[in-house]
Amino acid sequence: MTQGFSGGSIIWHKSHVVKVAAGPEQNEKVAQEIVRIQYMARKFKFLFEVPTILRSYVNKRGALCYEMGRVNVPRLEDILPNMGYKDVMSVAAKLSDIINQFSANNSPNDQSENEDTFIRRKLCRACEYVNDYNWPKADEYSKMVRLINLKPTREPTFSHGDMAMDNILYDGTKITLIDPLCQGFENFHWDAAKLMQSALCHWKEIRTTSAITPAHHTQLYFAEAVLDKIECCKRRLVLYLATTLARIIPYCHTSIQQFRLLSMAVTLLKQYLTGTPLKPIGLLM
Numbered sequence: 001m002t003q004g005f006s007g008g009s010i011i012w013h014k015s016h017v018v019k020v021a022a023g024p025e026q027n028e029k030v031a032q033e034i035v036r037i038q039y040m041a042r043k044f045k046f047l048f049e050v051p052t053i054l055r056s057y058v059n060k061r062g063a064l065c066y067e068m069g070r071v072n073v074p075r076l077e078d079i080l081p082n083m084g085y086k087d088v089m090s091v092a093a094k095l096s097d098i099i100n101q102f103s104a105n106n107s108p109n110d111q112s113e114n115e116d117t118f119i120r121r122k123l124c125r126a127c128e129y130v131n132d133y134n135w136p137k138a139d140e141y142s143k144m145v146r147l148i149n150l151k152p153t154r155e156p157t158f159s160h161g162d163m164a165m166d167n168i169l170y171d172g173t174k175i176t177l178i179d180p181l182c183q184g185f186e187n188f189h190w191d192a193a194k195l196m197q198s199a200l201c202h203w204k205e206i207r208t209t210s211a212i213t214p215a216h217h218t219q220l221y222f223a224e225a226v227l228d229k230i231e232c233c234k235r236r237l238v239l240y241l242a243t244t245l246a247r248i249i250p251y252c253h254t255s256i257q258q259f260r261l262l263s264m265a266v267t268l269l270k271q272y273l274t275g276t277p278l279k280p281i282g283l284l285m
């Protein structure tokens with residue numbers, strides 16, 4: 001059994017895996033995950049795969065579980081650093097294509113927020129963590145967050161919801177997406193931003209260690225390629241990228257990791273608020 005990052009657990013079998021909700025209070029979240037996987041299987045079967053859901057049930061502790069086919073393929077986050085230039089470009093193009101297709105589809109869930117409340121809720125969460133340090137950048141960040149006012153707001157679209165590289169399995173040709181997440185507001189800009197964020201900030205490192213390695217050039221050109229190929233409002237993407245970088249500040253193990261994320265978020269928010277075009281990604285690091 002593996003303890004999942006989101007509090008649940010994964011039980012490994014030879015041909016299938018069972019994902020177990022952290023507790024009955026997480027059942028709704030897992031139920032939505034199942035709906036979303038089945039929706040993706042129907043809507044996007046020509047673009048990518050999702051694990052086959054075999055059955056779902058409630059265990060003795062009242063936690064919702066679902067059994068799915070085991071995909072014996074590595075995670076993109078584990079293989080990307082050792083991939084060659086052409087392969088990196090190819091997977092970035094495939095993922096961008098997927099996200100571009102999301103933009104033309106609706107969400108299977110009702111939205112509980114609009115874009116403005118969603119973005120500001122996520123941005124504000126970081127303020128709770130960084131204000132304690134008395135960093136001038138934290139002050140600058142909080143001031144900029146207060147200036148964000150998304151009117152008019154965008155319409156929701158389909159979104160995977162957690163399109164980080166640890167939720168992308170890749171066999172060199174075929175992409176399998178796992179672990180979707182239902183958000184209060186859904187738009188494909190979130191997936192593009194999350195994908196870039198997981199490459200740029202070494203999400204794996206932040207999740208599991210107190211290390212702070214600069215992004216490898218492979219991650220940089222992967223993020224650049226995604227940015228280049230996504231058909232979206234680039235200014236909005238800058239805001240979403242700032243938001244998703246700031247959103248992971250609570251998961252950091254050290255204040256240095258937090259400070260690096262905060263610095264990137266501040267640079268991006270400044271670009272968003274002044275309307276200047278996004279600088280080369282490498283300059284953010």
Ligand SMILES: Nc1ncnc2c1ncn2[C@@H]1O[C@H](COP(=O)(O)OP(=O)(O)O)[C@@H](O)[C@H]1O
Nearest residue numbers: 004005006010017051068069070071166178179
């Ligand atoms: N169907 C599957 N086949 C193979 N590996 C899987 C499958 N589902 C999950 N995993 C592995 O388990 C890890 C955690 O599962 P995930 O659904 O992403 O849960 P968490 O909410 O903990 O991120 C994934 O990163 C992946 O490596």
Ligand SMILES: [Mg+2]
Nearest residue numbers: 005166167179
């Ligand atoms: Mg996951």
